[in-house]
Amino acid sequence: MVEDLATHLHALYLSEQIEGYICSRLAESSIEKGWVERGIVLKGFEGTLQDDTIQEGYVIPTEKSVNLMIDRGVDLPKRTGIILTGSQGLTEEKLAIILDDGTKKPNSKLALTFRLEGYTPQDIGRLVSKYVLGVPLMSEFKEPKVDYIEQLKIDVANDMVTDAIVLSIPRGKINPAKWIRGSLERESDKLVFSTKNAQESPIFALLFSSWVLNFDTVLSSKNGIVSAIFIKEDHFEMILWDNPRNYAVFAIIKDITLEELTHRYLLPLWLKTKERMRPPAKTKEIILESPKSVLSSPSLGSKEKVTHEKEELTQKEIISLQKKVEDLYTRIEEIQAAEINRRLGVIEKNLDKLVADQIAESDTISLSPDISTMIDVFQKRLNNVITKMERLAKRLESVEKKMSSKKLGAF
Incomplete structure (x- = not known):
């Protein structure tokens, strides 16, 4: 369907x-x-x-x-x-x-x-x-x-x-x-x-x-x-x-x-002039789940088992994703404390809006295990980034207190 x-x-x-x-x-x-x-x-x-x-x-x-x-x-x-x-x-x-x-x-x-x-x-x-x-x-x-x-x-x-x-x-x-x-x-x-x-x-x-x-x-x-x-x-x-x-x-x-x-x-x-025909492309999908979760998928229930042609992420793509995450961490470490607080506020506001929109959409299509697993992965990454930002904010707050006490001691 x-x-x-x-x-x-x-x-x-x-x-x-x-x-x-x-x-x-x-x-x-x-x-x-x-x-x-x-x-x-x-x-x-x-x-x-x-x-x-x-x-x-x-x-x-x-x-x-x-x-x-x-x-x-x-x-x-x-x-x-x-x-x-x-x-x-x-x-x-x-x-x-x-x-x-x-x-x-x-x-x-x-x-x-x-x-x-x-x-x-x-x-x-x-x-x-x-x-x-x-x-x-x-x-x-x-x-x-x-x-x-x-x-x-x-x-x-x-x-x-x-x-x-x-x-x-x-x-x-x-x-x-x-x-x-x-x-x-x-x-x-x-x-x-x-x-x-x-x-x-x-x-x-x-x-x-x-x-x-x-x-x-x-x-x-x-x-x-x-x-x-x-x-x-x-x-x-x-x-x-x-x-x-x-x-x-x-x-x-x-x-x-x-x-x-x-x-x-x-x-x-x-077909355009001088263009060559080619065989159909395979259906493109990304696997972000274990074989066990596929077997327990409700979409493969009692009626009909549908097999999906899937394409795993290559090692090159995984390295590229890891590099992007590392670059993100580097950028976070370079942000000042005030900027971190501002961005955390923006994130909290967007998350509140996302939750409100999700509640409002009562008639939505349930997502397949493929997408649910993908969302879980991205959510874990986001949680890791937020945790990292919170740790950095505390470290910066501690540095600011030390700098403030040194300035007071100078008078």
């Missing part, structure tokens, strides 16, 4: 492997402005929800994307929606928005939005397949066709694509209804490809086109790309909006997995 992916992203965020993320629960009654902020259950980013950068980078795209998914019925149970947007390039920064079932409340939906760099579309497809859908991953990488339209024609011939149209995106201002209606006319130069009797694809083509043309994040870049995949009971709805090549693809696909779809279509879609 999506909670598992949110927990995994939280670990990646703490280890500075992704830029940030938010996870919000949809309102049960209606989707009104501000539901993202009110429904937050887990988050990780620099700043506050009210900051313009967070609003424009996470909150507004989440609201707009979820509205589109609701219009396509993805808010119904057992349906999943995925939207990726960003600049052309396999590992360029991408914004991902996912809508899926929540497990804490019946018939609830969670929206998860995250921003990351260094991941291909197939890497993201693997994350969703593993943590959200719980389906097996591809074990072998075969380089897909560079031309995704050619791949579409092959899948049509194999009865995997049942309804599809490929349109040429006109330059300048676009009237979605006029563009699509005109493209479907006979001998139109805007119709690149179409299946016989395409009926469903033109309907969501109009809806998506109207949506994407009001998405400033996409239109602001000539190299902007959007891909949308709506997973329903027996088929996928796939949308590819390719600004660099001026193509828009709308298709219904069946008998395919999410990762295979991202492999066949999204890799070629995001």
